[in-house]
Amino acid sequence: MAETAFFCTLSHEGILAVRGPDASKFLQGQLTCNLNxxxxxxxxxxxxxxxxxxxxxxxxxxxxxxxxxxxxxxxxVAPQLADLQKxxxxxxSKLADEGDAWVRFGLSGGDGALVSLGLDLPQEADCVARAHxxxxxxxxxxxxxxxxxxxxxxxxxxxxxxxxxxxPLNDWxxxxxxxxxxxxxxxxxxxxxxxxxxxxxxxxVSFKKGCYTxxxxxxxxxxxxxxxxxxxxxxxxxxxxxxxxxxxxSPVHNSGVGEVVLAARSDNGTExxxxxxxxxxxxxxxxxxAPEGPPLRLLDLPYSLDADRxxxx
Numbered sequence: 001m002a003e004t005a006f007f008c009t010l011s012h013e014g015i016l017a018v019r020g021p022d023a024s025k026f027l028q029g030q031l032t033c034n035l036n037x038x039x040x041x042x043x044x045x046x047x048x049x050x051x052x053x054x055x056x057x058x059x060x061x062x063x064x065x066x067x068x069x070x071x072x073x074x075x076x077v078a079p080q081l082a083d084l085q086k087x088x089x090x091x092x093s094k095l096a097d098e099g100d101a102w103v104r105f106g107l108s109g110g111d112g113a114l115v116s117l118g119l120d121l122p123q124e125a126d127c128v129a130r131a132h133x134x135x136x137x138x139x140x141x142x143x144x145x146x147x148x149x150x151x152x153x154x155x156x157x158x159x160x161x162x163x164x165x166x167x168p169l170n171d172w173x174x175x176x177x178x179x180x181x182x183x184x185x186x187x188x189x190x191x192x193x194x195x196x197x198x199x200x201x202x203x204x205v206s207f208k209k210g211c212y213t214x215x216x217x218x219x220x221x222x223x224x225x226x227x228x229x230x231x232x233x234x235x236x237x238x239x240x241x242x243x244x245x246x247x248x249x250s251p252v253h254n255s256g257v258g259e260v261v262l263a264a265r266s267d268n269g270t271e272x273x274x275x276x277x278x279x280x281x282x283x284x285x286x287x288x289x290a291p292e293g294p295p296l297r298l299l300d301l302p303y304s305l306d307a308d309r310x311x312x313x
Contacts, residue, residue, distance in 0.1 A: 005109030006167035007160045010145070014077035014099035016059075018084070019067030022091035027068060030084065030213055031061070032194055034206035038063045043126050043137045045204035046070075047184070047194050048080065049214030053221070054190040056080065058183045058199065060145070062128055062137060067093075069147075071104065075186035103153035105146040105160060106172045113163045114144065117156075126203065140202065141179035141302065143172075174264035174271060180301040182231050182261040182273045187245040191259060195221050196275045198231045201305050229277050230305075231261065234286065234296040236270040242288055249291045250280035257286070271299065 018027055028035050033046030043062040047055045057080050059072035072080070077097050085095055107113060114121050118131040125140040134156075135147040148156050160166075176183075182197035193214075194205050200222060207219060221227050236242075242263050247256035258276035274296075280286065287293040 005107075005164050006171060007105050007107045007110055007113070007146075007164045008167045008169050008172050009157075010071075010104040010106050010169075010172065012074060012169060013071050013104065014074040014097065015102050015104075016070045016072065016077050016080055016084075017067060017096045017098040017101075018070070018088075018093055019064070019096075020091070020093040022093045023067040026088060026091045026093045028209065029211065030087070032199070032205045032212060032214075032218065033061065033203070034209040035061075035063075035068070036209070037206075038068075039128075040130060041128050043128050045126075045181075045199060045202050047199055047204060049194070049212075049218065050190060051214055051217075053193045053214040053217030055184045055192050055194060055197075056083070056189055058194075058197065058204070060137070062135065069098065069102070071145075073183060073185045074099065076184065076189065079189075101150055103148050103150050103156075105148075105157070107144045107146055107160075107164070108167075108172070108175060110144060110146075110160070110164055113160055114146065116163065117146075117159070119146075139179065140181070141175065143175060143179075170264050173262065174266055177233065177262055177264050177271045177273050178302070180231065180233055180273065180303060182275075185244045185262075187243065188259065188261065191245065192261075192275055193221060193227075194218055195227050196229050196231065197261065198301075198303075198305065201303055228279075229258065229275050231273055231301075232276050232281055233299040233301050234272050234274055235266075235268075235299050236272065236288060236294055236296055238269050238294065239265050240294070241265060241270060242272060246289055248274055248276060248280075248296070249287045249289075249293065250277075250283055251285055251291070252280045252283045253277070260288075272296075 121129040257280035263272035
Protein backbone atom coordinates (compact mmCIF):
# COMPACT_ATOMS: atom_id res chain seq x y z
CA MET A 1 0.00 0.00 0.00
CA ALA A 2 1.15 3.54 -0.72
CA GLU A 3 2.08 5.07 2.64
CA THR A 4 3.40 8.36 1.24
CA ALA A 5 1.96 11.00 -1.04
CA PHE A 6 0.67 9.53 -4.29
CA PHE A 7 -1.56 10.05 -7.29
CA CYS A 8 -3.57 7.70 -9.46
CA THR A 9 -5.95 7.88 -12.40
CA LEU A 10 -9.60 7.56 -11.43
CA SER A 11 -10.35 5.25 -14.32
CA HIS A 12 -13.23 3.47 -12.57
CA GLU A 13 -15.62 6.42 -12.83
CA GLY A 14 -17.25 8.30 -15.67
CA ILE A 15 -18.77 11.74 -16.07
CA LEU A 16 -22.34 12.68 -16.90
CA ALA A 17 -22.79 16.27 -18.06
CA VAL A 18 -26.02 18.26 -17.82
CA ARG A 19 -25.82 21.58 -19.59
CA GLY A 20 -28.24 24.29 -20.66
CA PRO A 21 -30.26 27.19 -19.22
CA ASP A 22 -32.63 24.84 -17.36
CA ALA A 23 -29.93 22.48 -16.04
CA SER A 24 -30.17 23.72 -12.45
CA LYS A 25 -33.97 23.66 -12.28
CA PHE A 26 -34.07 20.24 -13.93
CA LEU A 27 -31.51 18.61 -11.62
CA GLN A 28 -32.92 20.25 -8.49
CA GLY A 29 -36.02 18.09 -8.92
CA GLN A 30 -33.96 14.94 -9.52
CA LEU A 31 -31.15 14.94 -6.95
CA THR A 32 -30.86 14.72 -3.16
CA CYS A 33 -28.32 17.55 -2.87
CA ASN A 34 -29.19 21.25 -3.04
CA LEU A 35 -27.74 22.82 -6.15
CA ASN A 36 -28.16 26.27 -4.59
CA UNK A 37 -25.13 25.42 -2.44
CA UNK A 38 -22.92 24.83 -5.48
CA UNK A 39 -20.68 27.55 -6.91
CA UNK A 40 -17.36 28.04 -8.64
CA UNK A 41 -15.73 27.27 -5.30
CA UNK A 42 -18.03 24.54 -3.92
CA UNK A 43 -18.91 20.98 -4.99
CA UNK A 44 -21.09 18.34 -3.31
CA UNK A 45 -21.77 14.68 -3.00
CA UNK A 46 -25.27 13.66 -4.02
CA UNK A 47 -27.55 10.86 -5.13
CA UNK A 48 -30.48 10.20 -7.43
CA UNK A 49 -33.32 8.01 -6.19
CA UNK A 50 -36.35 6.11 -7.38
CA UNK A 51 -39.78 7.29 -6.13
CA UNK A 52 -39.32 4.72 -3.33
CA UNK A 53 -36.10 6.42 -2.20
CA UNK A 54 -33.73 3.73 -3.50
CA UNK A 55 -30.55 5.12 -5.01
CA UNK A 56 -30.02 4.76 -8.73
CA UNK A 57 -26.65 6.51 -8.51
CA UNK A 58 -24.40 8.48 -6.20
CA UNK A 59 -21.87 11.02 -7.41
CA UNK A 60 -19.69 14.07 -6.91
CA UNK A 61 -21.23 17.10 -8.65
CA UNK A 62 -19.62 20.40 -9.55
CA UNK A 63 -20.83 23.38 -11.55
CA UNK A 64 -19.63 24.87 -14.82
CA UNK A 65 -20.65 28.11 -16.49
CA UNK A 66 -23.28 26.32 -18.55
CA UNK A 67 -24.24 23.40 -16.32
CA UNK A 68 -22.94 20.57 -14.17
CA UNK A 69 -20.62 17.56 -14.22
CA UNK A 70 -21.49 14.44 -12.19
CA UNK A 71 -18.71 11.90 -11.53
CA UNK A 72 -20.11 8.45 -10.80
CA UNK A 73 -19.33 4.77 -11.23
CA UNK A 74 -18.56 4.22 -14.89
CA UNK A 75 -21.19 1.52 -15.39
CA UNK A 76 -23.94 3.87 -14.20
CA VAL A 77 -23.38 6.69 -16.67
CA ALA A 78 -25.19 5.12 -19.63
CA PRO A 79 -28.32 4.02 -17.72
CA GLN A 80 -28.53 7.32 -15.85
CA LEU A 81 -28.13 9.23 -19.10
CA ALA A 82 -30.91 7.24 -20.78
CA ASP A 83 -33.23 7.60 -17.79
CA LEU A 84 -32.67 11.32 -17.27
CA GLN A 85 -33.17 12.07 -20.94
CA LYS A 86 -36.78 10.95 -20.61
CA UNK A 87 -37.39 13.93 -18.33
CA UNK A 88 -34.96 16.39 -19.88
CA UNK A 89 -37.04 16.61 -23.06
CA UNK A 90 -39.38 18.89 -21.13
CA UNK A 91 -36.62 21.37 -20.27
CA UNK A 92 -33.85 23.31 -21.97
CA SER A 93 -31.21 20.86 -20.81
CA LYS A 94 -28.76 18.78 -22.80
CA LEU A 95 -27.29 15.59 -21.34
CA ALA A 96 -24.15 13.83 -22.52
CA ASP A 97 -21.58 11.23 -21.51
CA GLU A 98 -18.40 13.32 -21.18
CA GLY A 99 -16.20 10.54 -19.84
CA ASP A 100 -13.93 10.83 -22.87
CA ALA A 101 -13.67 14.60 -22.54
CA TRP A 102 -12.15 14.60 -19.05
CA VAL A 103 -9.43 12.75 -17.15
CA ARG A 104 -9.51 12.74 -13.35
CA PHE A 105 -6.58 12.14 -11.03
CA GLY A 106 -6.80 11.36 -7.32
CA LEU A 107 -4.14 12.96 -5.12
CA SER A 108 -3.21 12.02 -1.57
CA GLY A 109 -0.79 14.42 0.07
CA GLY A 110 -0.53 16.26 -3.22
CA ASP A 111 -1.13 19.88 -2.26
CA GLY A 112 2.38 20.87 -3.35
CA ALA A 113 1.66 19.52 -6.82
CA LEU A 114 -1.58 21.52 -6.94
CA VAL A 115 0.23 24.72 -5.98
CA SER A 116 2.79 24.12 -8.74
CA LEU A 117 -0.14 24.01 -11.17
CA GLY A 118 -1.50 27.33 -9.92
CA LEU A 119 -4.27 25.78 -7.83
CA ASP A 120 -4.67 27.11 -4.29
CA LEU A 121 -7.18 24.61 -2.91
CA PRO A 122 -8.58 25.31 0.59
CA GLN A 123 -8.55 22.51 3.15
CA GLU A 124 -12.30 22.64 3.76
CA ALA A 125 -14.22 19.67 2.40
CA ASP A 126 -16.01 20.20 -0.94
CA CYS A 127 -14.01 23.32 -1.85
CA VAL A 128 -13.09 23.80 -5.52
CA ALA A 129 -10.18 25.67 -7.13
CA ARG A 130 -9.90 26.47 -10.84
CA ALA A 131 -6.99 27.56 -13.02
CA HIS A 132 -5.76 27.01 -16.59
CA UNK A 133 -8.67 24.70 -17.56
CA UNK A 134 -7.99 22.56 -14.46
CA UNK A 135 -10.44 21.82 -11.64
CA UNK A 136 -9.32 20.71 -8.19
CA UNK A 137 -11.68 19.74 -5.39
CA UNK A 138 -11.16 18.81 -1.75
CA UNK A 139 -12.51 15.62 -0.20
CA UNK A 140 -13.58 15.25 3.42
CA UNK A 141 -10.43 13.38 4.48
CA UNK A 142 -7.99 15.87 2.95
CA UNK A 143 -7.40 14.09 -0.35
CA UNK A 144 -8.12 15.94 -3.56
CA UNK A 145 -9.24 15.31 -7.10
CA UNK A 146 -7.73 17.00 -10.14
CA UNK A 147 -9.84 17.19 -13.31
CA UNK A 148 -8.37 18.08 -16.69
CA UNK A 149 -9.57 18.19 -20.28
CA UNK A 150 -8.51 14.90 -21.87
CA UNK A 151 -6.18 16.50 -24.41
CA UNK A 152 -4.09 17.98 -21.60
CA UNK A 153 -3.95 14.79 -19.51
CA UNK A 154 -0.62 13.35 -20.79
CA UNK A 155 1.26 16.53 -19.96
CA UNK A 156 -0.43 16.84 -16.59
CA UNK A 157 0.26 13.23 -15.73
CA UNK A 158 3.96 13.72 -16.45
CA UNK A 159 4.04 16.76 -14.19
CA UNK A 160 2.35 14.83 -11.37
CA UNK A 161 4.72 11.90 -11.81
CA UNK A 162 7.68 14.24 -11.38
CA UNK A 163 6.46 15.12 -7.88
CA UNK A 164 4.40 12.18 -6.63
CA UNK A 165 4.53 8.40 -6.62
CA UNK A 166 1.96 6.83 -8.93
CA UNK A 167 -0.12 4.26 -7.04
CA PRO A 168 -2.66 1.64 -8.08
CA LEU A 169 -6.35 2.47 -7.89
CA ASN A 170 -6.67 0.13 -4.89
CA ASP A 171 -4.78 2.66 -2.73
CA TRP A 172 -7.31 5.36 -3.60
CA UNK A 173 -10.23 3.03 -2.87
CA UNK A 174 -8.66 2.03 0.46
CA UNK A 175 -8.52 5.69 1.44
CA UNK A 176 -12.15 6.04 0.40
CA UNK A 177 -13.12 3.09 2.58
CA UNK A 178 -11.24 4.62 5.52
CA UNK A 179 -13.01 7.93 4.92
CA UNK A 180 -16.35 6.10 5.14
CA UNK A 181 -17.53 7.28 1.72
CA UNK A 182 -19.76 4.63 0.20
CA UNK A 183 -21.06 4.82 -3.34
CA UNK A 184 -23.60 3.15 -5.58
CA UNK A 185 -22.20 0.73 -8.17
CA UNK A 186 -23.94 -1.23 -10.89
CA UNK A 187 -24.47 -4.25 -8.65
CA UNK A 188 -25.88 -2.18 -5.77
CA UNK A 189 -28.22 0.06 -7.74
CA UNK A 190 -31.63 0.36 -6.03
CA UNK A 191 -30.44 -1.51 -2.91
CA UNK A 192 -29.97 1.44 -0.56
CA UNK A 193 -31.63 4.66 0.47
CA UNK A 194 -29.18 7.57 1.03
CA UNK A 195 -29.10 7.25 4.83
CA UNK A 196 -27.99 3.64 4.56
CA UNK A 197 -24.71 4.96 3.11
CA UNK A 198 -24.59 7.77 5.73
CA UNK A 199 -24.85 10.29 2.89
CA UNK A 200 -26.89 12.65 5.05
CA UNK A 201 -23.82 13.01 7.30
CA UNK A 202 -21.63 13.91 4.31
CA UNK A 203 -23.62 16.84 2.96
CA UNK A 204 -25.15 14.80 0.12
CA VAL A 205 -28.79 15.16 1.21
CA SER A 206 -30.72 18.38 1.71
CA PHE A 207 -33.84 18.33 3.88
CA LYS A 208 -34.75 21.96 3.12
CA LYS A 209 -34.54 22.14 -0.68
CA GLY A 210 -38.08 20.97 -1.40
CA CYS A 211 -39.31 18.16 -3.60
CA TYR A 212 -37.19 15.76 -5.60
CA THR A 213 -37.80 12.20 -6.71
CA UNK A 214 -37.82 9.98 -3.60
CA UNK A 215 -37.80 12.95 -1.21
CA UNK A 216 -40.82 11.80 0.81
CA UNK A 217 -39.23 8.46 1.73
CA UNK A 218 -35.80 9.98 2.46
CA UNK A 219 -37.30 12.68 4.68
CA UNK A 220 -39.51 10.22 6.53
CA UNK A 221 -36.49 8.07 7.37
CA UNK A 222 -34.66 11.10 8.73
CA UNK A 223 -37.44 12.63 10.81
CA UNK A 224 -39.11 9.46 12.12
CA UNK A 225 -35.89 7.61 12.94
CA UNK A 226 -36.99 4.30 11.43
CA UNK A 227 -33.67 3.41 9.79
CA UNK A 228 -32.47 -0.03 10.86
CA UNK A 229 -29.59 -0.47 8.40
CA UNK A 230 -26.60 1.80 7.88
CA UNK A 231 -23.00 1.91 6.75
CA UNK A 232 -20.19 0.38 8.80
CA UNK A 233 -16.46 -0.07 8.22
CA UNK A 234 -15.11 -3.58 8.70
CA UNK A 235 -11.86 -5.55 8.40
CA UNK A 236 -11.20 -9.01 7.00
CA UNK A 237 -8.01 -10.80 8.04
CA UNK A 238 -7.15 -12.08 4.59
CA UNK A 239 -6.74 -10.43 1.21
CA UNK A 240 -9.71 -11.86 -0.62
CA UNK A 241 -11.58 -8.95 -2.17
CA UNK A 242 -15.36 -9.28 -1.84
CA UNK A 243 -17.44 -7.84 -4.64
CA UNK A 244 -20.06 -5.17 -3.97
CA UNK A 245 -23.49 -6.65 -3.10
CA UNK A 246 -21.99 -9.82 -1.56
CA UNK A 247 -24.16 -10.68 1.43
CA UNK A 248 -23.07 -10.64 5.07
CA UNK A 249 -24.49 -13.02 7.67
CA SER A 250 -24.99 -13.21 11.43
CA PRO A 251 -26.36 -15.87 13.82
CA VAL A 252 -28.86 -13.23 14.96
CA HIS A 253 -30.85 -13.97 11.80
CA ASN A 254 -31.39 -16.94 9.53
CA SER A 255 -30.81 -14.83 6.44
CA GLY A 256 -28.43 -12.14 5.20
CA VAL A 257 -28.05 -9.04 7.35
CA GLY A 258 -26.33 -6.74 4.91
CA GLU A 259 -24.30 -6.22 1.75
CA VAL A 260 -20.78 -5.15 0.85
CA VAL A 261 -20.65 -1.61 -0.57
CA LEU A 262 -16.95 -1.14 -1.35
CA ALA A 263 -13.76 -3.05 -0.53
CA ALA A 264 -10.00 -2.60 -0.95
CA ARG A 265 -6.88 -4.51 0.06
CA SER A 266 -4.75 -3.25 2.95
CA ASP A 267 -1.35 -4.32 4.31
CA ASN A 268 -3.07 -6.58 6.84
CA GLY A 269 -5.88 -7.99 4.72
CA THR A 270 -8.98 -6.23 3.41
CA GLU A 271 -11.05 -3.30 4.59
CA UNK A 272 -14.59 -2.72 3.45
CA UNK A 273 -17.73 -0.69 3.83
CA UNK A 274 -20.99 -2.55 4.25
CA UNK A 275 -24.61 -1.76 4.98
CA UNK A 276 -25.67 -3.84 7.99
CA UNK A 277 -28.66 -4.26 10.26
CA UNK A 278 -27.96 -2.54 13.56
CA UNK A 279 -29.03 -5.46 15.75
CA UNK A 280 -26.65 -7.81 13.94
CA UNK A 281 -23.83 -5.29 14.24
CA UNK A 282 -24.38 -4.96 17.97
CA UNK A 283 -24.07 -8.72 18.28
CA UNK A 284 -20.75 -8.47 16.49
CA UNK A 285 -20.60 -11.90 14.86
CA UNK A 286 -20.56 -10.90 11.21
CA UNK A 287 -19.53 -13.32 8.47
CA UNK A 288 -18.72 -12.70 4.83
CA UNK A 289 -20.60 -14.49 2.08
CA ALA A 290 -22.16 -17.32 4.13
CA PRO A 291 -23.16 -18.12 7.74
CA GLU A 292 -19.84 -19.96 8.15
CA GLY A 293 -17.79 -17.52 6.06
CA PRO A 294 -14.74 -15.53 7.21
CA PRO A 295 -15.34 -13.32 10.26
CA LEU A 296 -15.30 -9.53 10.05
CA ARG A 297 -14.14 -7.02 12.66
CA LEU A 298 -15.72 -3.60 13.24
CA LEU A 299 -13.54 -0.53 12.61
CA ASP A 300 -14.23 3.12 13.36
CA LEU A 301 -15.62 5.64 10.92
CA PRO A 302 -14.06 9.14 10.90
CA TYR A 303 -17.36 10.95 11.39
CA SER A 304 -20.42 10.74 13.62
CA LEU A 305 -24.13 10.77 12.86
CA ASP A 306 -26.10 13.72 14.21
CA ALA A 307 -29.69 13.94 12.98
CA ASP A 308 -30.23 17.46 14.35
CA ARG A 309 -27.20 18.80 12.49
CA UNK A 310 -27.98 16.88 9.32
CA UNK A 311 -31.46 18.34 8.87
CA UNK A 312 -30.10 21.90 8.92
CA UNK A 313 -28.80 21.49 5.37
